[in-house]
Amino acid sequence: MKVSIWKGGAQGSFREFDVPRHPSQTVLDVVTYVQRALDPTLAYRYACRVGMCGSCAMTVNGVPRWTCRTHVDKVAAKDRLEIGPLRNLPVIRDLVTDMGEFFDKWARARGQFTGGRTKRDGFAAIAPSSEERAQIDAGIECIGCAVCYSSCDVVTWNPDYLGPAALNRAWTLVRDQRDQKTVERLRAVAGDAGVHSCHTHMSCTERCPKNISPTAGIAGLKRAILKSALKGEL
C-alpha cells in the first residue's frame, strides 16, 4: 500500500512510503510501522490505542479522524492513504500539532466546574431521568481529540472562535445543576468568538468519533443565552 505522510512543519511536504497490508490494520498501525521500520524521525502522538485518550487524531485522506480506531479498509480508497496533521492547529513537526490554543479555549469558555457545596454538605441529588442529566450524558464523553475543532470551517475563518469542543463542554456545565457560574459562562460563550458565530454546518457532529453533537449543545447555549438576556442577567 502507498502511504503519503506529512513531513516537516507548516511548510513541509508529503513523503511516500510502502507499507504492507494486514487484516484489521488501523491507520495508527500504519504510522507506527513507518516510524519503526522506515523513518525513525517521524513524529506523531498516541497513548491508549483504544479510543479513550484523544491524542492520536490526524487528517486521513482529507478527513480528521481518530487513527487508533480507524481501520485502513474503511478509508483507503484504491489502497492509498494520505496522512497529515490536524487542520486549524499549528504544526509542530510531521503529524504533531500544538494543542495549546485548543485547550486554552476550553478555559476561555469557562470549562471549569465551580461547585457551591463544601465537604460538610450532603450530595446533590440529580435524577438520572431528568432532562438536564440526559443532555449532559449526550455531551460528556468528549475525549478532547480536536477532530471537531479541525473539521470546523468557522475556526478556519475566525481564529478567535472557541470551537465545538469548548462550547460542548460549556453546555454540559450550563446543564449541571450543581454549577454556580452559569451566567458568567453564558457571557463567555456569547458573541463573535462564541456560539453566535456557528453556521450550523454540523461538520463537528458528522466527524465526532464519540458521536457527540456539539451542534445541539451550541443550539442549547443560544437558547439559554436568549432566556438569560431576556431576564436581564447578561
Added chain:
Amino acid sequence: MLWIAQRASAAALGVCVVVHLAVVMYAVQGGLSAAEILGRTRGNAAWFAFYSFFVLAVTVHTPIGLRAILIEWLGWRGPSRTGFLVIVTALLASMGMRAVLAVFS
C-alpha cells in the same frame, strides 16, 4: 443583541417576502398597469406601513449578515468596518424609504 435582531428580522423578512411576491404575482396576472397599481397604493396607509416595515427589516438584517461576512471572508474588524456598515445601513434605509415614498405619496 445582534443575534436576536438578526433572527427576528429574518422572521419578519420571511413573511414580508412571501406577501410581496404574492402581491406581485396577483397584480401581474390581473393585468394591472403601473398607473393602476400606483392608483391603488397612493395614500394607502396599510401598504405604506407594510413596506416601511419591510425596509426596516432589510435595514436591520443586511448589515448584521454583512458584518459576519466581512469578518470571516476579509478579516475586516475595528472602527473602519463599523463605519462602512453604518454607511451601508444609511444607504439601505434612505433608498428603501425613497422607493416607499415614491409609491405611496
